[in-house]
Amino acid sequence: MKAYELQAFEKQYRLVFSERPSKPLKEDEIRVRVKACSLNYRDLVNQKNLAGRKVDGRIPLSDGAGEVVEIGATVTRFKLGERVAGCFFPKWIDGPFLMSNHQNDLGGTIDGMLAEEVIGSEQGFVSIPKNLTYEEAACLPCAGLTAWYALTARGNYQSGQSILVLGTGGVSIFGLQFGVALGAKVLVTSSSDAKLERTRTMGASATVNYKLTPAWEKEIFQLTEKRGVDHILEVGGPGTLEKSIACLAANGTIALIGVLTGFGSPNTSLFPLVAKNARLNGIYVGSRVEFEKMNAFIEARNIHPIIDKVFAFSQAEEAYRYLESASHFGKVVIKMD
Ligand SMILES: NC(=O)c1ccc[n+]([C@@H]2O[C@H](COP(=O)([O-])OP(=O)(O)OC[C@H]3O[C@@H](n4cnc5c(N)ncnc54)[C@H](OP(=O)(O)O)[C@@H]3O)[C@@H](O)[C@H]2O)c1
Incomplete structure (x- = not known):
C-alpha cells in the first residue's frame, strides 16, 4: 500500500x-x-x-x-x-x-x-x-476534539457564558462553531479582516484584528462590558498568554492548547489568575x-x-x-x- x-x-x-x-x-x-x-x-x-x-x-x-x-x-x-x-x-x-x-x-x-x-x-x-x-x-x-474537550468536559461550559478564540485555524473555528451551537457569545481575533467578516456570518458576536489592534485584549475586555471572557481557547502560547489572562473574566477558564507563538517561556505574571479565581487547564x-x-x-x-x-x-x-x-x-x- x-x-x-x-x-x-x-x-x-x-x-x-x-x-x-x-x-x-x-x-x-x-x-x-x-x-x-x-x-x-x-x-x-x-x-x-x-x-x-x-x-x-x-x-x-x-x-x-x-x-x-x-x-x-x-x-x-x-x-x-x-x-x-x-x-x-x-x-x-x-x-x-x-x-x-x-x-x-x-x-x-x-x-x-x-x-x-x-x-x-x-x-x-x-x-x-x-x-x-x-x-x-x-x-x-x-482540532475538533480539542475544542470540544476544552469547552465541555474540562471547561464545564455553562449556558450564557462567553468564549474567545484566537485566530481562525482549525481548533479556533471548531471553538466558534461549538460555541455558537451552545448559544455562547463568541469573540474572535484574527490577522485578517476578511476572515473576521466570515466569522461574523457564522455567528461570532464580536471580532478584533490582532494585527491592527496590538492591544487586542483591551478591546476584548471593552466588548464584554469590562467583565472579561469566561472561556479562552489559548492556541497562541507564550506570546499571547499574558493578553489572554488580562481579558479573562473572574472565575474564567483558559484552555492552554497551543504554541503558535513558539515553545518559549511566557513573560507574564500568573498572579492575575489568583486574583480572578481563574482556572488554567492544560489540554491535550x-x-x-x-x-x-x-x-x-x-x-x-x-x-x-x-x-x-x-x-x-x-x-x-x-x-x-x-x-x-x-x-x-x-x-x-x-x-x-
Ligand atoms: N494541545 C492540544 O491538544 C492541541 C490540539 C490541536 C492543536 N494544538 C495547537 O493549537 C494551535 C493551533 O492549532 P491549529 O491546528 O488549529 O492551527 P492552524 O489551523 O495552523 O491555525 C493557524 C492560524 O492561527 C492563527 N494565529 C497564528 N498566530 C497567531 C497569534 N499570534 N495570535 C492569534 N492567532 C494566531 C492564524 O489565524 P489568522 O489567520 O486568523 O490570524 C493562523 O491562520 C497549534 O499551536 C497547535 O499545535 C494543540
Missing part, C-alpha cells in the same frame, strides 16, 4: 512517498481504507522538527477517516463498510489522561493516517457522524468517549466542519506548505485518490 513517511533531512523531516507491505490483522484489529486526512499545526511542528520529536520513518498525520474493509476475529465494535475515524490517542478510552498515552499518538510515536490503509485495535476508532462526508469527518480527531486533545460525545452533538446540531481547501494524495507536500502559509480558514484536507 502507498503511504507517505517522514525522513530526516537537514535537521528537519521531509515527506517521502513510500510503499509499505499490507500486514495481516490481529484478532482485535480492523483495517480501514483511508478516504481523507486533515492537517494540524502539530504536523508542521513534527515535520519542521520544532519540538525535537524523533519521527524518522513515521507515517504522519493524526487525523483521518475511512471505511472498514476487514475485521479481526474478535471485533465487535464495527462491521464491514462502516465509516470510522482514528483516535489521536488510540489507547485513551475514557477517564483521566495517563502519561503512557504519549507512547501511542497517531503520527507522532506511532504511524499515522497519511496512507491508503491503516490497521489498529478496534478500541482506537470511532464511528463518524452520519451527516458528515469523509473529508469533513477527517477534521475531527485533533481528548479521550475516545469525549470524541463519541462530540460526534453525537455534531450530528444532533448538524454541524459541518469548515474546510478551506482539499488537496489530492499526490499533493501532500503542497498541503503542508499551504497550512504553513496560514492563509487558511478552518481546515486543510487531503483526499485519497
